[in-house]
């Protein structure tokens with residue numbers, strides 16, 4: 001049941017945004033007559049336009065520009081297209097007296113050899129542009145756009161070029177959609193994992209350690225530990241076994257795997273050393289002959305393959321499911337790093353499953369089911385599946401995909417059948433396959449509609465032969481297993497950044513770094529608070545006492561700010577009756593209950609990994 005998606009250009013919203021950009025340019029030139037133009041494309045949530053404005057402008061000038069845009073919209077200017085041959089086109093652009101447009105027109109005509117250029121006129125405004133546009137400015141919703149920021153941007157993104165002024169805008173077909181977007185931006189800022197992680201003390205990045213190499217604080221480490229515990233249990237029930245592999249490895253393994261040279265640009269450079277040198281690490285460069293090269297591992301697969309190959313395998317051993325929270329290192333460019341969402345060192349919820357061809361479909365389905373169990377637990381609803389297939393028409397076909405038509409046909413068919421038989425909806429991603437086989441990506445959207453992959457379920461028929469992996473089949477013949485690569489919880493780093501934003505920092509009890517915070521109403525009851533804490537800790541419940549000298553209301557507010565799922569108030573009544581007064585995060589009603597009953601209740605809630613939202 002593939003879901004077909006229409007292309008962006010076909011959408012009305014694209015024409016609206018593109019047309020708004022022309023209106024913005026016209027408004028800016030009316031208000032600041034000597035303004036010269038750069039580019040003005042539609043973007044994900046609106047549009048922007050780059051200008052050289054004679055006097056500097058700031059965000060405080062935006063309302064006046066918006067007002068001018070509304071006047072232009074009210075003029076019902078009609079968008080008219082004209083296509084000109086190179087000679088007339090150049091003459092037209094020269095008359096426009098827009099040096100940047102002229103530079104671009106020359107490039108299109110002379111370097112790229114376009115046979116003609118298209119122009120759009122609306123009212124007195126002329127722009128060289130491909131379109132498409134709306135019929136007239138009457139089709140533009142005057143309350144559907146908002147100019148929201150001003151930034152500097154180099155002409156064509158090149159820092160050797162002139163710096164232009166970029167005006168960004170949101171634009172939607174209706175006021176309601178615009179408001180929803182503005183609301184989402186506010187929410188995204190509040191939920192940004194970097195902001196929340198700082199407040200919740202999840203991780204820090206130290207300059208002394210290095211960029212993209214987060215240090216996990218005690219609270220963040222609880223999140224990692226709980227996720228690993230969850231993975232251990234889920235994988236244990238699904239028949240996985242656990243392995244552990246080192247962080248550094250000799251070069252040859254990555255040559256066999258193909259990471260070198262294909263992937264070398266995102267690997268850390270090698271450490272060179274002599275195996276027999278007595279000099280130690282500091283003088284590792286000195287020795288006879290060529291040094292050994294060791295690399296930080298960028299992926300766990302080759303190591304698991306070596307474990308598979310370490311003994312003779314029979315069809316009776318398969319499926320063999322090797323799992324590891326493996327730590328890998330990738331040299332992401334500094335500009336790409338982003339909190340813990342994009343880092344250089346990460347621990348991955350990895351596993352490699354070795355199957356016979358006839359086991360592939362069932363095993364692929366079990367991996368899909370495992371994903372569904374996790375996602376239900378985390379209450380993820382807004383995601384879709386994308387089936388990544390080979391693009392048979394890709395001109396780079398041979399270098400982009402392993403050249404083995406029969407295996408492609410077989411594995412693509414099996415994966416598609418698995419999805420159909422499970423009754424799952426999916427989008428077709430032709431050209432989205434991995435180098436070594438088809439895959440299913442789990443695609444999520446952020447609050448701001450940015451799409452990203454949380455996890456993949458990949459079939460690999462190409463790498464096992466490179467490692468000479470074999471098993472003895474029923475009839476005694478030697479065969480090559482197929483491998484499934486899967487990591488439903490991705491990496492700790494990416495997944496936790498995602499969970500922080502998903503829950504807005506208010507984790508369910510089982511995951512929360514502090515599960516219960518005990519708040520005595522006055523220091524007279526600190527002793528009883530400690531008794532409660534001891535009772536909870538004896539059942540492995542993470543309980544803290546806030547006996548700081550601040551006032552009681554202040555400490556209660558602190559518990560809410562820290563988004564602790566359960567605050568326990570203890571005073572005279574509670575101490576005398578061996579009870580606690582329970583306040584749950586986000587729930588108005590509080591309840592007083594016996595301490596022993598509370599312990600049983602929370603233990604069960606944690607055991608079931610429940611997210612309690614009401615009494």
Ligand SMILES: [Zn+2]
Nearest residue numbers: 018129130131
């Ligand atoms: Zn245009």
Ligand SMILES: [Zn+2]
Nearest residue numbers: 300301352485
């Ligand atoms: Zn792998």
